Amino acid sequence: MASPVRAKKHLGQHFLVDKNIARKISETLSFEGFEQVLEIGPGTGVLTEFLIQTGKPITAMDVDTESIEYLNATYLQSNLTVVEADFLKADLQERFGNAQLGIIGNFPYNISSQIVFKAIEARGQVLEFAGMFQKEVAQRICQGPGNKSYGILSVLTQAFFETEYLFTVPPGVFNPPPKVDSGVMRMRRKEHFQLPCDEDLFFKVVKTAFNQRRKTLRNSLKSFDLSDKLKEDAIFELRPERLSVSGFVELTQKIAQDGLSDHR
Known part of the structure; x- marks a missing residue:
């Protein structure tokens, strides 16, 4: 049955409809060393469905009221909490206390860089971070020096996290299809993530x-x-x-x- 949630252009929504890719993305987190999983932008719950199966406490956070209502009506598992909130404005410590987090999502392309910067800001609490971006952004995060796409996002991410570009996702597995390829990447916080400088x-x-x-x-x-x-x-x-x-x-x-x- 098709989801009643409509993709909204102003939210940058492109809903993944391929469950095999959703499962593959859900497996990019290790689910080790952190207590809670935060999914950003769950949309129609195609990724949420696989995250729930891990048994970890899952918080699905979205700004789309229609999506929130659909998720609450569809997924009744006790390890899922659905929250209507903007990740960019959310106080993670207030919501999760001092719990270590694994963050995952099919991120809205129009705010994906801001989401990464917010994760860097909360690096003391974010142990792992993985998900889908516009391919160019995912590659930029993982790019090394000497390349024209290497920049602020690359350096600030790699200062605190090990980064890895995992795989490319074509437009046809989304509704509506984006005009560009997507890329899935993973960040794992370095064991020693305090820098020896100011x-x-x-x-x-x-x-x-x-x-x-x-x-x-x-x-x-x-x-x-x-x-x-x-x-x-x-x-x-x-x-x-x-x-x-x-x-x-x-x-x-x-x-x-x-x-x-x-x-x-």
């Missing part, structure tokens, strides 16, 4: 550097008022896309040592 400064350095990615770091980081001596360092001759995560950590340490940690 993390606030690290975020600022990465974002400022890539905001003028065609320039060398010497030019793109002018707003940091670096000393002439520091600007002579060979690292400032590079463009940001050449620096690995450890390179950005080193750069942040150098800037902090230059006496500019108060420029955060």
Whole structure:
């Protein structure tokens, strides 16, 4: 029976209708080391159905009232909680306490990068994160240095998580079909995910550097008022896309040592 939930363009909804792919996505989480699973944007519940079968406590979070009503009427299992809320505005600690989370979803493409940034912000609580994105975004998250798609999202994600691009999903398995391929990727938090530098400064350095990615770091980081001596360092001759995560950590340490940690 077809779901009565209509895909809404303003919410960026494309409902997955292939259950084999839904099952495959549900298996991207290890279900080990975290107490709760948070599914973002469950839509018609095609992924929810497989998550419930794990026996883990599942919270399905959506902003679509029609979807919430359908899920509540269709899935009556005791390990499922359906919540009408916006993940980008949700306070995870208030909702889940100090529980470690595995986050999963077929993410709305129009806010998928923001969802990843929110997960990075909540990295102390997010042990695993997996799901479906527009293919280009999934690849960007997992991309290494030296590639034109390597950028802010790549560095900030890989600073705290191991990332892996898993598989590509064609448009025809969605209703309505998107105009692009989709990609499924997984992030697992690093065992040592605190950086050996000022993390606030690290975020600022990465974002400022890539905001003028065609320039060398010497030019793109002018707003940091670096000393002439520091600007002579060979690292400032590079463009940001050449620096690995450890390179950005080193750069942040150098800037902090230059006496500019108060420029955060």
